[in-house]
Structures are given as structure tokens and as C-alpha cells.
Amino acid sequence: MNLLLLLFFPLVGALVTLLNGKFAKQSALISSLVTLAFALLLLGDFVPDASSQFVVNYPWIPALGINFAVAIDGISMPLVLLTTGLFPLIILSSFGRNISQASFYALTLFMQFGLLLVFTATDAFLFYVGWEVALIPIYFICALWGGENRIKVNMKFFVYTIAGSLFMLLGIIYLHLQTADNSFSIASFYNLNLDATTQGWLFWCFFLAFAIKMPIFPFHTWQPDTYTEAPTTGTMLLSGIMLKMGIYGVIRWLIPVTPLGFLTWGHLALILSIIGIVYASIIAFTQKDVKRLIAYSSIGHVGLIAAGIFVWNIQGLQGAMIQMINHGINVVGMFLIADILIDRLKTREIATMGGIAKVAPKFATAFLIIVLGTVALPLTNGFIGEFLLLHGVYQFNIWYAAVAGLTIIFGAVYMLRMYKAVMQGETNESTASFKDINGSEFLVLAVVCVLIIVIGVYPNALLHISEASVENLINQVNSKLAF
């Protein structure tokens, strides 16, 4: 099974979809399913140790030392699975909506190509290309099919992210010039021994790009607006998969490439992440808009993941790995719930809803399971992730863990409060005729709910994939910090 096939199939799918105007939906869905099948085949061949597997390495631009180098290890594999797994769900969830243009689906699949490049690249240049290639389609998806303020909001989003990534580009070029073998490969970057000041600068070059993408407080201001204005498919892509690019970047590039920079500035990054958790949770309390509430809750959850990484121990990092998957699944489910509500009721105001559980029992069940997953109830997927993350933070500093732990309590409060306001109580004029979920919606929500429970009951399968690689990475960085 070749990794190239997995990478380039979405591109083929995008072309076919574009040329196949009438059956754009269907061909996009089929393409994403085939890509998922490829990913599962790769998973079948995957050996869960610390090695890089399915290595592909061709010279691309030899004059500049750029290679087309991709590989999968225990850290890439879960993200590849997340990307390929969520795409069919995201595409399927747009079926009932009024978007049937071929260009929309072609852009979506094009983005998948960029995302997969980011998660598998072992060449910094290729990583950067994937990073930008994933951005352009999402910009157009949000700008063309979004809500009223989409142009302004999107420009903000776009300018933020490009500004961040250009500094990352400068950092990559600088690192490239320091390598002995004129290369962009991640192995050469890991082998560099730069002094602490330089690494500090480089840390910020990379951190800016990743912090904006995740987003970490105070670089998050683009996020709630963009999530609200984007079409739901766009929001799912952004929150479900794209923000994991930032988290993945921190694990794969930021900390291992600039360990001394991390030593100096990592603590500040950790504090920022924790401030973000508390800040987002408090703001989420006051939100009246369904989508905005989910957006802020997402900032809180991502803050916890970031905190788990910046404490740099095995529990925190393993928690981050599994929580990335969980967050992806849960947030896609949440946004589909929100989209169904908005589509049926033509409003985003929580106050105007109520009593839907009575008229739509299937919808209510799905909603409840997803809410429980998000608030990390034991036996749902969120539990194991947040447990590991908090365990990691606890080892670093008990007070940080105490503050970060508030996120679970806060999350439970505002999520359940929203559930109560939307689903329980008396029906009103608009909610009385609420139609229960139908074909494609049912299918997507069912898959999401099953995943939430399966991962919650048996998280070991996922944890096992990344364990060896994570341990190896931590040892590698710690050995550099020790001298």
C-alpha cells in the first residue's frame, strides 16, 4: 500500500468532482470514502513502534535541497485517520443543505490534499506548502458560502493566518541555511545545535503560526467570528481538522526543532494556554448564539490540549494525541447539531428554542450523547483524553492542573445549560413543528455517537498507535535539554 496513493487520491477526486457537475456530491463522497479505505489499509500495515513507515522520498527541487518526503509514524497516523475519517462525515452532512455546487466539493477535497500533506510531510518545505494549500480552499469555502459578514470576517482570518505562516516560512528558511547538508528534512532540523537565543527567536516564528491556527489566547480573536460566519461545512473543516494542524505543528516541529527555545518560552506558552481555557469558558457562559457558544467551548478544549503538550510529559502528550481525535469527532457532531437547529428554526438564538426533545427524540438522543462526550463523562471519549491531559498538567504543577480542571466543570455547566434550554421545557411556535433528523443527518450523527462511545470504552486501540512514537520524541527532546 503506497502512501502517495493516499495523498494524491483527493486531488484526483477534486478534479473528477469538478468535471462531474451533476453528481458532485456523490463523487465527492465516494472519493472521501476511497481515501478513508486507503488510510485503513495503511493502518492495517502499520506497526505501532517509533519508526517512520511508508517512507516516500523523491528529490523535488534538488537545487534548493527540497525533497518530496513523506512518512507516517505514530504521531501522524491518528491525524491521518482523523482527516480521512471525518471527511466523509463532513461531506455527508452537507447533503441536505443548499450547497450542491461542484466547486464547493472540489475545494473541500483539495483541502484534504493539503491537510494530508501537512500531517505526513517530513520535509519542512513540503510541510509549508501543505499548510498553505490547505488554507486557500477553506478561505474560498468560507468567503463564498458563508453568512452575511463573511467577507470582512474571512479577511481577518486569512490575514491572521498568512501573517503567522510567513514568519514560519522565514524560520524554516533560516533553519535550512543552518543545515550542514543543504536540506529541509526534519531529521536535519532535529540535528541542529543552535544557541539558545537563536532558538528563542525561531520558537516565536513557529509558535506564532501555530498559536494563530489553534488558536491560543490571545491569538484567538479571529476564531469565533469565522466559525459563526462560515458555512457549517467550513466550520467543521476548520474546527474538526484544520486546527489540529497547529497542534500537530507544535508536537512535530516547534518543540523538537527548538528545544532550547521551548525551555525558555515554553512556560509562557503554557500559561497562555491555561489563561485561554479559563477565558474561553467564562465567555462561553454568556453566549446566546449556538455557534458562538460551541466556538468558545472549542477554544477552551484546545487550550487544554495545548497545555498538555507544553508540560511535555508522556501523559500530557498522549492525552493530546487522543484528545485531538476526540475533539475532532465531538466538534463535528456539535456543529452538525447546531446546523440542524439553525436550518430548521432559522435562528441561532438559544433563547428562542426549547422543548425540541419532545418532538424529535432521535435528535435529542444524539445531541445528548455528543454533549456528554464534550463534557467528558466517563465512558465517553472525552473522559480519557481530558483525564490524561489533566494528569500531565498535574505532574508539572498542581495549581495549573486545578485551574485547568475548571474547564471540565465549566464545560459541563454551560453545555448542559444549553442542552436544557434548547431541548427541554415547553415547545413554542417554531419548535413545535421541528422535524426529526432524516437520512444523511441520521447517518452522520449515528456514526459520531458510536465513535464517542467506542473510543470512550476502549481508548487503548488509539493510544497504542501513538505510544511508542510519543515516548521516543520526548526522550529525543529531553536528551537535548539535558546537556
Place this chain on the structure above:
Amino acid sequence: MQTGLDIAQSTENIITSLSYFVSEFIITIGFLLVIIIDLFLKKAERLVFFATILTLVLAAVAYLLQLNIIQTNSLLLFNGMFLHNSYVIGFKLLALFASIISLVFFNQDKELKNHPKGINDFYTIFLGGILGLLTLISSANLLMLFLSIEMLSIASYLMVSYTNKEKLQAEAGMKYVLFGATASAIMLYGLTFLYGFSGTLNLYNENIFVAFEQINSFSASLVLLMVLAGIGFKLSFVPFHFWTPDAYQQAPTSVSSFLSTVPKIAVFAFLFRLVAPFQFVSIHFSTIILSAAGITMLVGNVMAVFQKDLKRLLAYSSIGHTGFLLMLLVLPDDSTMSSNLWFYLFAYSITNIGAFMSIAYLEDRFNIKTLQQLKGLGKLNTLIAPCLVVFMVSLTGLPPTVGFMAKFVVFSSLISETTAINFLTPVLIVAVLTTVLSLFYYFNIPLHIYLKKPEELIVKKKKSVIFDFFVLILAILVIIAGVFPDIFKIF
């Protein structure tokens, strides 16, 4: 210098030089031929077009053949008037390549074609300009530089005001001529100083630098600034840029496209040879160039944000790109500088000509001139809209287009020099920030195209297959060169 060269030796030099001058002869012959055809044959439009294109292609072939003969060692031709080496030929080929595309563009331009005098005179002027352009690229003597720039300038003045019908157009043409004449005069004045200091105008004569080391740095900087004025006018870097937006907006679109690309190739190809030796003589020189680069990027990009007219927008965008290119001139290593310049100019040329072609097509077919009128276009036309998106992505400098590779190459060659050259780091940061700023206006174009509601009914005219074809080819080229830049990094 007092005795001059021996006459016999000098004649021999001239005779051996002739064989390297084939392309210039071909263009001169083509130039005369076009005049004659136009004089004696009626309705010879098509014939003249083919004669012109044949001239350019033959000239390019002649250069290609020479490229095989000489490798890297430089030759001075005609007693030190011209330089001849593979870099020079590389830039000449690029200029010819862009000219050939421009020529096809001229041929399709309705505004030029509907002119009562016909388009044939225009081709004559064009060929004259190209001749000046080629001698400019290879000139090794500052007097030759002046002559070439004048040849190119006069041709461009005529081309801009060729279809002079309205008052605004006359104003733009006039601005262009007056600015140009003043800039040339200042440059000539600067050249006389240079001659006075050193007794030579030959760039490859040691005396010119020896003299420079002896005079004080203020006079040296002043002289160089004066020389830069003439060159800066052609490149439209700040503060010599005032003519650009007006001229680009009022000139026929094909002419704007030509002006924004081909003369830049020539002037940069010369400028890098001027800057390289002088920056060791005058330490201020790299600072002057870098500050010009920074200010040019800022002015070009900031002004572009406020533009409503598409051609004006591209005019400011081209000013911004000039600033970016200027940064390259401070690189200490000649061969990396020239190869990076070549690649950036190549990237910029194909993208910019493509963008102008798309705009000409829109103007011609839908009468679209401003951003607002672009609304709803995405639904009507399936080919030109995505191509325009590709060009805009490339001008911004995002992967997977050639514009990204070009910017990447520039950044990577400059970052290693930040410690060696003062003042480079802040200018690089300006470059990054203005790139971000450029998103605002470049992405406005595709956004308006794909916005849903068409504001007014769009007039449809008949389709032009050649335009479609060329725009598509250029768009594909932009992507291919972005993914596989190695194919195009010849020089």
C-alpha cells in the same frame, strides 16, 4: 586613456564583435522590413504581424545558438560598449519571450486594432523599443545605457499615447513624457559627473572605481542617486512612480501589460551589473537601494488597497513587486543574484501578463473595468475566472504557484545575508508585512468574481478563442513552474 586604442586593433575588435550581434541585426532588419511592408502594401496587417513575430523568434533563436557557444566567460564587444555572457543572454531571452506574448496580446487588443492609422505603425515602434531593450541589457558603457534607455522610453511614450482620444489619456501620456524627459536629463547630468570624476564611462574600466574611492562619500552618493533617477523612472520605484498608475490605467491594456513587465526585465538586468561593483565603493549605496526597496513596497502595496479600478490596482501591485526585486540587488554574490532575479522576473512576467490579459478580456467582452463590476462573473464564465484566481494567488505569493517559488527563492537568498548587510532585516520584515497586506487587494478580485448577486446586467460580446487559449496556457504555466521550478531555473 590619453592615446586611445590602436586603430587596427579597434577595427579588428569591431569585426569580431559583429558575429555576436546577429540578433540585434535581425531586429533592425525586421524593423525596416515592417516599415517598408506598411508603406507599399495595403491591408498588410496580418503580414506585418507575422513579420514582427518572426523577427522576434529569429532573434531569440540566434541567442539560443550563441548560448551553446559561450559558457560563462564574459566578452566585451565593440571596444567595451557591450557585455556578452550567458547571464546577459538569459535576460535577453526572457525579455524576448515576454515580448512575444505581449505581441500576441497587442494583436488581440481591439483598442489598438480599431485605430484609424492601423496597428502597423505600432509594431514598428514596438520593434524599435525592443532593440533599445536588448542593447540596454548588454550595455557596458554608461553612454550606451543612456542611448538604450532613451530608445526604450521614446518607444514607450508613443505606445502609451498611441490611441490618444480622450483628454485623460492625453494627460497620462503627457505626464509620462515629462517625467521621463526630466528623469533622463537628471541621469545624463549624473553621468557627466561620473565622467568628470573618472575620465571614463566604461563600467568595466578600473578607473571608474578608483576615482570613486577618492571623492567624498556625499558627492559619490549624489552622483549615484542621479544615475538611479533615470533608471528608477523606468522601474517606477518610489519616488519616481507617479506616472505609473495614470499611464497604466489610460494606456491600452496590452500596452500596460508590456510596460509593467518587459522594460523591468531589461532595466533590472542592467541595474544588477551597475549595483554589484558600486556597492563596494560606496557603502551608502546598498542602504539607498534598500530604503528605496522598503518605501517602494510600502507605497505600492498600501496604495493598491484603495484602488477600485483593476488596471490601477495592478499598476500599484507592480510598484510593490519592483520594491521586492530591488532587495535582491544588495546580494554580494553575482551569480545567485542574477539567477534569482531571472527567476523572479520570469515568475512575475508570466503572472502579470496573464493577469493583464484576463483583465483585457473582461474589459473587451463584458466591459468590466472596476472591482464592483466583477460581481457575478463567476457564474457566467467558467474559464477566465479560475485563471484570474490562479494569477492572483501567484502575485500574492502562495503555493502552489510560481509566485510563491519566486518569493521563497528571494527570501532564502536574503536571510543568510542579514548579519552582513546593515538595514536588511527591517526591510525583510517590511517585505513580509507588505505581502500580508497584498492579500487584501489581490484576494478582493476572486472574491468579487464569485460573489453571488450580479449588480447589473452584463453585456456579452463574441468570444475570442486566442485569448482564452493564451490565458489558460499562462495559468497552467504558472502552476507548473510553481510545482517544478527546476525546469525553468535555467540561468
